Amino acid sequence: MNKEWFKANAWRLGLAGGLLLLFIITLYFIGHSSLSGSKSPVKDPAPLGQINLMSNDGKLVASVREEKTNVGIANRSQEPLMDKVAAEDDSQTRKNLPDPLPWFYFSPQVALDSPKSLLNRERLVERMSLNDFAYYQVKDQMLLYQGGKPFTGFYNTDFDGWHYYKEGVQEAYRLSSVDSQRLMQERKIMADLTPLIRRNYFFVKAPGANAYLMDSKRVSDQILYKNTQQVILSAPPGAHNSYILATTENFYDIPMEVVEEVQTYRGTWLHVYIGYDELGWIAKDTTRTDYVPTYYSERELLDEIEYAVMDELQYVDARIGVSFINNETMSQISVQDQSFFPASTQKIYVLGELYHQYKKGILDPYESYVTLYDEDKVPGAGIIQSYPAGSTFAVDELVDLVGIYSDNTAANLLIDTVGGGDTINPHMQNLGLVGTSLYGKYYGGENTYFATTPSDAAKYFALLYNNRVNGEPWDEQLIEKFYLNSHTFLRTLIGGDTRSWNKSGLGSTEQNDVATFVTPYGSYSLAIYTAEPANRDYVAQQIGEISLRVHDIFNELRSQLWITVEDESNSEYVGEEPSAEEVTDSLEDNEATIFDEETE
Incomplete structure (x- = not known):
């Protein structure tokens, strides 16, 4: 059976074997041709920046990069790049190339982490402990910096006074420590004399409503307080630091200065002073029940007396101090207040x-x-x-x-x-x-x-007048003893309806006196202390004239308390009180809203 199959398919087997042999021979010649082709000379590269379409190159697109040394991170060769660059450029030699820079030169953190490095153009030399001052080396100069910039102004050295710097460079001009202290004192005096308008803000909150930052309204008025059953607050109601300071029980017929006004959900409140001493906040009243407007100003009284005393002191050739206190309000003003030997006072x-x-x-x-x-x-x-x-x-x-x-x-x-x-x-x-x-x-x-000091002596006599040293009847009994004083000094030129008592004191150079005066318009105390006069004989007359001038100013200005203010429209603190709705609308429209309370 098998022999018959082979006889029948012999021709097919012979054909398959011939085809296999032909395939093997073909592969052999193809491989031999490829190997012999690799021995041909290498063709020149295509020009830089051009596309080579020659098919025998095996590529359609050649590199379009310029022929430059690869300095990218992929080049991990240990050969120094600068040497390689020089080898490719005949115009440079190794000797005229810059020295290789350290590895950290291109780090963005060098200036921050190494401020004293010699590589910095502005090299930190020394950083001072206060106010961000530092010395920097810039080229060949030592410059003073503040906040990273060259400093202009005076800078204090520990042992050499104040030096002036302009754009970091020290100038020839300097101040000694003595001169600088004098200038600072003069600056403080000028600053104290310069009026400044400061904005005051208050956090005002109503139940269930948002919280607002309220800008107070500046006013300048005077009132005479009449109600003894109101309260004085430390700040407007609803403010964070608002609490009751006192009642108005002891402020009947006391003149007050109104300096600010603020609207709250609990009405309008006024910021009041007694002279230059802050009292607190009182409720605004438009009915003239709690207070009435007045032409009298306690601040004007203090200012006028201070000016008059300073004017008179220029004629007194002695060490002198003066203090005035309004016994009705306890507002006090002193000129050249200093310590004296009190003698008999x-x-x-x-x-x-x-x-x-x-x-x-x-x-x-x-x-x-x-x-x-x-x-x-x-x-x-x-x-x-x-x-x-x-x-x-x-x-x-x-x-x-x-x-x-x-x-x-x-x-x-x-x-x-x-x-x-x-x-x-x-x-x-x-x-x-x-x-x-x-x-x-x-x-x-x-x-x-x-x-003692003139201010202490004047205050003591004011306290006696108000029965605040030992109370009644002891203070009144002591005052009776002062009527016995044989030297008048401050009382010498005072007459009319004014009652007065005093206690004087005479020392080797001192001529001192403290007195209380009760006039038809109120009471005040005055103390004048002197020492080391150029001519002792003139001092008693001079301090008597100062006392007379103070007396006249006091009566003239205090008399305004009893002048009725008829025109209410001239006063900031009178007029129609805004309604609660108007206050609410004003608060909601205020652009100073700073936060909202979270609601549950």
């Missing part, structure tokens, strides 16, 4: 402590007695230094001797009686008389130190 503080002990029952003016010994006797003003040792005096007798004769021996006995400076000084400090000290006694040598 120091006795007012001794008497204040004495009456304090009367009040406490420690001493009795008529039942407490003091014995005089030889060691108690001192020279100077007085009469009892000639009394025999062993003489006894009721305490009130010693007070009369101090009032009439300014008796130094009697004053020393009283100092011992009340407990000396250790007892007197704390009492005076509690009254706010921080510039007053009493240690030792009159003619006590090195163990004695007396000091």
Whole structure:
């Protein structure tokens, strides 16, 4: 069967074998032709930037890049790139190429992380500890920088004063430390005298509504307060720092300066001062029930008196200090306030402590007695230094001797009686008389130190007038003793319907006086202290003239309190009160909205 199949298909097998042999021979010749073709010379590359369409190149598009050294990151050759560039350019040689730059030259962090590197054009030399000052080396110059820029202005060195710099370069002009301190003091004086308008803002909030930043309205008016049952707030109601400072119980018939006005959801509120002392915020009233408008200005009174005193002081050739205080409002103004040796005016503080002990029952003016010994006797003003040792005096007798004769021996006995400076000084400090000290006694040598200021003396007399030292009846009783004073000084030129009392003090160069005046238009206290005069004989007359000028200004301006203001339209604080709806609309339209409260 198999033989018959092979015989029948022999011709097919022979044909298949022949075709296979032919296929093998063809493959052989094709491979040989390709190998022999690779030995042909390499053709020149196509010109740069051109497309080669020759089919025998095996590519349709050649590289269009220029023939340049590959400096990309893919070239990881260890050969220095600069050497390779030089080898390809006959115009350069290795010797005239720049030195290789360090690896970090192209780092964007070099200037930030290495500010002192010599590679920086502006090289940091030294950074100062304050105000971002630093010294930089720029080319061959040392420049002063602030905030990364050349500084222009004065710069203080530790030991060499203030130097002036222009665009970082130190100029020849400089200031010593003494000159700079003087200029700073002058600048402060000018700044204090320059009026500045400051904007005040308040956070005002109503229940269930948004919160707004309110811009207050500046006003300038005067009122005379009449209601004793209102409250004074620290800020408008609803403000973050608003709380009750006081009631108006003690502010009846007190003139106030209105300086600001702000609308809130609880009405309109006024920012008020008494003179230049801030009081707080009161509710606006358009019915003239809580207050009435007035032509009188406490600030004008203080300004006019300050100007008059400064004008008079130019004619007084002595060290001098003056202090005025309106006893009705306790507004005070001082000129050249400084520490003085008080001489006999120091006795007012001794008497204040004495009456304090009367009040406490420690001493009795008529039942407490003091014995005089030889060691108690001192020279100077007085009469009892000639009394025999062993003489006894009721305490009130010693007070009369101090009032009439300014008796130094009697004053020393009283100092011992009340407990000396250790007892007197704390009492005076509690009254706010921080510039007053009493240690030792009159003619006590090195163990004695007396000091006070015109402002302390004037304030003390104002407190006495208002029964705020020891209260009634003690302050009134002490005032009666001051009527006994034999030297008038500040009272000399004052007449008419004005009542006054004073306590004077005379020292080796000092001529001091403190007095209270009660006029038909109100009361005030005045203290004038002098020392080291060029001509002592003129001082008493000069301070008397100052007192007269103050008296006239006080009465002239205070009389305006009783002039009725008829035209309400001239006052900022009167007029129709806006409705709650108008206030709400105003708040919603205010562009100063800063945040909204989140609602649940």
